[in-house]
Amino acid sequence: MRLDAGNDFGDRAMAMFGEYEEMTVYRPGTTIPDTKAMVEKTAEHLAKGTPVICEAAFIYYNNYCAVDILRKTETGYDFYEVKNAPMVYDQFIRDAGFQYYIMNRCKLNIGKIFIVTHGEDEENPFVSNDVTVKAKGYAKWINDNIWDLNRMQKQPEEVQIEIGEQCTKPYECWYYGYCHHLSEVEVNE
Numbered sequence: 001m002r003l004d005a006g007n008d009f010g011d012r013a014m015a016m017f018g019e020y021e022e023m024t025v026y027r028p029g030t031t032i033p034d035t036k037a038m039v040e041k042t043a044e045h046l047a048k049g050t051p052v053i054c055e056a057a058f059i060y061y062n063n064y065c066a067v068d069i070l071r072k073t074e075t076g077y078d079f080y081e082v083k084n085a086p087m088v089y090d091q092f093i094r095d096a097g098f099q100y101y102i103m104n105r106c107k108l109n110i111g112k113i114f115i116v117t118h119g120e121d122e123e124n125p126f127v128s129n130d131v132t133v134k135a136k137g138y139a140k141w142i143n144d145n146i147w148d149l150n151r152m153q154k155q156p157e158e159v160q161i162e163i164g165e166q167c168t169k170p171y172e173c174w175y176y177g178y179c180h181h182l183s184e185v186e187v188n189e
């Protein structure tokens with residue numbers, strides 16, 4: 001229910017600035033995003049000068065991100081991340097910091113960064129919160145840590161670590177099922 005409301009809010013927000021082009025592409029017969037195709041489609045629309053690009057996708061050294069709304073400006077682009085939430089949580093800004101880092105490394109000149117939250121006026125529920133300074137402030141931390149993460153991704157042996165709070169905070173980890181299944185196996189042995 002909450003997920004549908006979130007998707008619905010996100011889908012409505014795509015039209016915040018009028019006409020837009022959406023970059024979402026799914027693998028045939030699935031709802032799994034085809035990230036490579038989305039990155040290519042985004043590059044095409046950037047080259048065309050499309051004013052508003054939704055779900056614009058970028059990849060930098062195997063690090064992928066997609067942004068809800070990328071809006072062309074005189075000097076480059078502003079981007080908007082849409083959250084079906086009444087306020088801006090810190091995690092939203094950290095996520096936007098990662099997206100900024102990736103797009104900046106892909107040579108996009110990003111001006112302003114906004115988190116769009118769900119306001120009380122249902123006639124116009126989209127509230128744009130300017131988080132530019134704080135989000136861009138995370139770029140250095142990301143650059144200091146992302147290469148270690150890349151190395152970990154590539155090393156053949158698995159990182160040995162106990163399951164814990166990190167598995168669900170700030171979001172459920174992609175490997176949750178795998179690691180928690182392993183821990184069940186260990187317990188039953």
Ligand code: SF4
Binds near residue numbers: 161
């Ligand atoms: S679920 Fe994710 S965070 Fe938790 S131990 Fe496994 S890889 Fe680490």
